[in-house]
Amino acid sequence: MLSVASREWRLRSRPKGRPRESDVELVQTEVPPPGPGTVRIANHVMSVEPYMRGRMGGEATYAEPYPLDEPMLAPTVGRVTDSADPSVPVGSLVLHDYGWREHSVVPAADCQLLDHEDISPAIYLGLLGIPGMTAWVGLTRIARVEAGDVVFVSSAAGAVGSTVVQIAKRVGATVIGSAGSADKVALVRDLGADAAFDYHDGPVKNLLRGALAGVDATGLDVYFDNVGGEHLEAAIRVVRDHGRIALCGMSSIYNSAIPQPGPNNLLKLIWRRARMEGFLLGDHTDARAEFVDRMASWIRDGAVRPVHTEFTGGIEGAWAAFNGMLDGTSVGKAVVPLAETAAPTGGP
Amino acid sequence: MLSVASREWRLRSRPKGRPRESDVELVQTEVPPPGPGTVRIANHVMSVEPYMRGRMGGEATYAEPYPLDEPMLAPTVGRVTDSADPSVPVGSLVLHDYGWREHSVVPAADCQLLDHEDISPAIYLGLLGIPGMTAWVGLTRIARVEAGDVVFVSSAAGAVGSTVVQIAKRVGATVIGSAGSADKVALVRDLGADAAFDYHDGPVKNLLRGALAGVDATGLDVYFDNVGGEHLEAAIRVVRDHGRIALCGMSSIYNSAIPQPGPNNLLKLIWRRARMEGFLLGDHTDARAEFVDRMASWIRDGAVRPVHTEFTGGIEGAWAAFNGMLDGTSVGKAVVPLAETAAPTGGP
Numbered sequence: 297m298l299s300v301a302s303r304e305w306r307l308r309s310r311p312k313g314r315p316r317e318s319d320v321e322l323v324q325t326e327v328p329p330p331g332p333g334t335v336r337i338a339n340h341v342m343s344v345e346p347y348m349r350g351r352m353g354g355e356a357t358y359a360e361p362y363p364l365d366e367p368m369l370a371p372t373v374g375r376v377t378d379s380a381d382p383s384v385p386v387g388s389l390v391l392h393d394y395g396w397r398e399h400s401v402v403p404a405a406d407c408q409l410l411d412h413e414d415i416s417p418a419i420y421l422g423l424l425g426i427p428g429m430t431a432w433v434g435l436t437r438i439a440r441v442e443a444g445d446v447v448f449v450s451s452a453a454g455a456v457g458s459t460v461v462q463i464a465k466r467v468g469a470t471v472i473g474s475a476g477s478a479d480k481v482a483l484v485r486d487l488g489a490d491a492a493f494d495y496h497d498g499p500v501k502n503l504l505r506g507a508l509a510g511v512d513a514t515g516l517d518v519y520f521d522n523v524g525g526e527h528l529e530a531a532i533r534v535v536r537d538h539g540r541i542a543l544c545g546m547s548s549i550y551n552s553a554i555p556q557p558g559p560n561n562l563l564k565l566i567w568r569r570a571r572m573e574g575f576l577l578g579d580h581t582d583a584r585a586e587f588v589d590r591m592a593s594w595i596r597d598g599a600v601r602p603v604h605t606e607f608t609g610g611i612e613g614a615w616a617a618f619n620g621m622l623d624g625t626s627v628g629k630a631v632v633p634l635a636e637t638a639a640p641t642g643g644p
Numbered sequence: 645m646l647s648v649a650s651r652e653w654r655l656r657s658r659p660k661g662r663p664r665e666s667d668v669e670l671v672q673t674e675v676p677p678p679g680p681g682t683v684r685i686a687n688h689v690m691s692v693e694p695y696m697r698g699r700m701g702g703e704a705t706y707a708e709p710y711p712l713d714e715p716m717l718a719p720t721v722g723r724v725t726d727s728a729d730p731s732v733p734v735g736s737l738v739l740h741d742y743g744w745r746e747h748s749v750v751p752a753a754d755c756q757l758l759d760h761e762d763i764s765p766a767i768y769l770g771l772l773g774i775p776g777m778t779a780w781v782g783l784t785r786i787a788r789v790e791a792g793d794v795v796f797v798s799s800a801a802g803a804v805g806s807t808v809v810q811i812a813k814r815v816g817a818t819v820i821g822s823a824g825s826a827d828k829v830a831l832v833r834d835l836g837a838d839a840a841f842d843y844h845d846g847p848v849k850n851l852l853r854g855a856l857a858g859v860d861a862t863g864l865d866v867y868f869d870n871v872g873g874e875h876l877e878a879a880i881r882v883v884r885d886h887g888r889i890a891l892c893g894m895s896s897i898y899n900s901a902i903p904q905p906g907p908n909n910l911l912k913l914i915w916r917r918a919r920m921e922g923f924l925l926g927d928h929t930d931a932r933a934e935f936v937d938r939m940a941s942w943i944r945d946g947a948v949r950p951v952h953t954e955f956t957g958g959i960e961g962a963w964a965a966f967n968g969m970l971d972g973t974s975v976g977k978a979v980v981p982l983a984e985t986a987a988p989t990g991g992p
Contacts, residue, residue, distance in 0.1 A: 358915040558906030566922035567706040574914035
C-alpha cells in the first residue's frame with residue numbers, strides 16, 4: 297500500500313484570548329498505510345466543538361492540552377479505506393477522534409463502528425454523539441429534571457442547548473431558552489420551548505423574568521448553563537427552593553484572557569438550598585446504553601430532531617468553521633463536511 | 645398572677661450595612677401571665693447568631709424578616725415560672741426561640757423540654773443546638789464527608805466551624821481551618837485541626853496552599869464555607885475531582901450594602917466535576933434524632949468539647965454581644981447570660 301496525500305491542521309502556538317490564524321497551520325502531509333492493529337480512514341465529516349478551545353490552551357483543565365506541532369483532535373466520521381485489523385474491515389463507517397485531517401490512521405480500538413447507513417453521519421456527531429449525551433446526562437443525572445419542572449437553558453440554539461430543549465420538553469418540563477439572534481430564538485421556539493429570548497435585547501435578568509412571567513412561573517427548578525457570566529447570575533436570582541444548576545460550559549469566558557468575576561448572589565444558593573454542579577461526560581460512560589436507546593427511539597419517532605450547520609470549504613474551511621461556531625454563527629451541531637459519504641466500492 | 649417587669653430588644657429600623665445602635669431599642673415592658681396553652685419563662689441564657697443579621701434586613705431571605713417595633717427572636721434557655729399548659733410544668737428548663745428579652749410568654753408547643761440538668765444550658769444553644777446540628781448536617785448530608793477526605797473550614801473558631809473541625813476529625817478526615825486571630829488559630833489547632841491559619845496573614849489562596857502542603861495534600865475534597873468571598877474562591881482553586889462545597893454562610897458579605905462579585909473561577913467546578921450546595925437546617929429535622937444521639941455521646945466521651953464565649957452585661961449587653969460576635973470578637977458559641985440558672989424553688 298502507498299501513502300495517501302492529506303491535509304491536516306496543526307497547533308503552532310497556544311491562543312491567548314480569541315484564537316488567531318497564526319496559532320495554527322494547515323499542513324500538506326502523506327498518511328502512511330496502517331500498521332498492525334490500526335486502520336486508515338477517509339474522513340467524511342468532522343465536528344467543531346467549544347471544548348476544543350480549552351484544549352488549545354496550555355492550562356491543565358480536565359483534558360490534555362493538544363500537543364504543539366501535531367494535528368489537533370476532533371470527533372469525526374469516515375470510511376475505512378485500508379485495514380490492518382480484522383475487527384474493523386475496509387468499507388466500515390466509523391466514528392473516531394482523529395479529525396482536523398482528511399485521512400487518519402487510527403487504532404482499531406479507538407473506532408466505533410456505525411451500523412446504520414440510513415442515519416446521517418452528522419447525527420453521530422450531534423444527537424447521538426457528545427453534544428446529545430451531554431444534554432442527556434446534564435438533565436437527567438445532574439439536574440435530575442422531572443415532569444413539571446421549569447427549565448432554563450442558555451445557548452439554546454447550540455448543539456447541546458437545542459438537545460436540552462427537546463429532551464426537557466419530552467420529559468414534561470416547561471422550557472425557557474436564550475439565544476443570540478432572532479433567527480435562533482425562532483428555532484428554539486420551533487423546537488418546542490415555551491418561551492425564548494435574544495439575550496442582546498436587554499439585561500438577561502429582565503429578559504428571564506419576563507419569560508418566566510410569560511409561562512406563569514415564579515422561578516426556575518433547573519438551569520442548564522452553557523455560558524456562565526450574566527446568564528448564571530440571572531438564573532441564580534430566580535432559582536426556586538431546591539433548584540439545580542448543571543454547569544456544562546461557560547462560553548462567555550472561554551476567550552477571556554483574564555478571569556471574570558463570578559455571580560454576585562451566591563448567598564441565594566443558601567436561601568434556596570440550591571445546588572450547582574459541574575460535570576463531564578467521561579464520568580458517565582455507564583449512561584451510554586440507556587441514552588442511545590432512548591435517543592435513537594426519539595429520533596425514529598421524530599420526537600427529537602437533528603439541528604445542524606454545515607460549514608463549507610472542506611478541510612481548508614475547518615479553522616474558520618471552528619471560530620464561526622465559537623462566535624455563534626452556527627445553530628445546532630456545527631460540522632465540517634470533508635468529502636462525500638460515498639457508498640464503499642468494496643467492503644463487507 | 646401578676647405581670648412581671650422585663651426588658652426586651654425591639655427592632656426599630658432595618659440596618660443598611662453594619663447594624664447601628666439606632667436600629668434597635670431596649671424597652672422596659674410588663675410581661676403578662678400566660679394565657680391558655682402558653683407558659684411564662686424567666687430566661688437564663690440567649691444565643692446571638694450570624695443569621696440574625698439577615699432577619700433584621702427587610703429582604704425576603706429564607707426566614708421571615710423580624711417585624712419592626714416588636715422584640716426580636718433568639719434561641720434561649722430559661723426556666724418556666726408560670727404555666728397554663730400541663731405539658732410544660734412550672735420549673736421545667738426549656739429551649740425556645742423567644743429571646744432578646746428577660747421574660748417570655750411562649751406557646752407550650754414551641755418549648756423543647758431539657759431533661760438533663762447536668763448539661764450546661766449553653767450546650768443546648770451550641771453543640772446540641774443550631775450550630776452543632778448545622779455542622780453535622782453540612783458535613784454528613786451536604787458534603788458527605790468520608791474518612792480520608794481533606795476538609796477545609798472557614799470561621800473555624802466560630803460556633804459552627806469549631807464543631808465542624810471536631811466532627812470532621814472524629815470521622816477520620818484531615819482538617820484545615822482558617823480563623824481571624826492568632827488566638828483563634830491556636831484554638832482551632834487545639835480542637836484537633838491538622839493545620840490552621842490566620843486569614844489576615846496573606847492572600848487566602850497562598851495560605852491555603854501552604855496549609856495543604858503542610859498536610860501533604862494536593863487539594864480539597866470538602867470545603868465547609870461560612871464566609872464566602874475570598875475564601876470561597878481560594879477553595880475552588882484547589883478543589884479536587886468530585887469535591888463538595890457546603891455553603892453554610894457568607895459572613896464576609898452580610899454587612900455589605902452592595903452585592904460583592906463572586907468567585908472568578910467557577911469554570912473549575914466543571915473541570916473538577918465539583919458540587920456546591922447551599923443548605924438550611926429546617927430541611928433536615930429528620931436528622932435530629934441521629935445527631936443528638938451521636939453528639940451527646942461525643943460530649944460525654946469528651947471526644948467533642950464545647951467552646952463558648954459568654955458576653956457580659958445581661959440583657960443590656962445583648963446588642964453589643966451580637967455585634968461583637970459579627971465582628972469576630974468571640975470564639976465558639978456566643979451566648980449572653982441573662983440571669984442565674986438557679987434550681988427551681990418549686991416544680992417537679
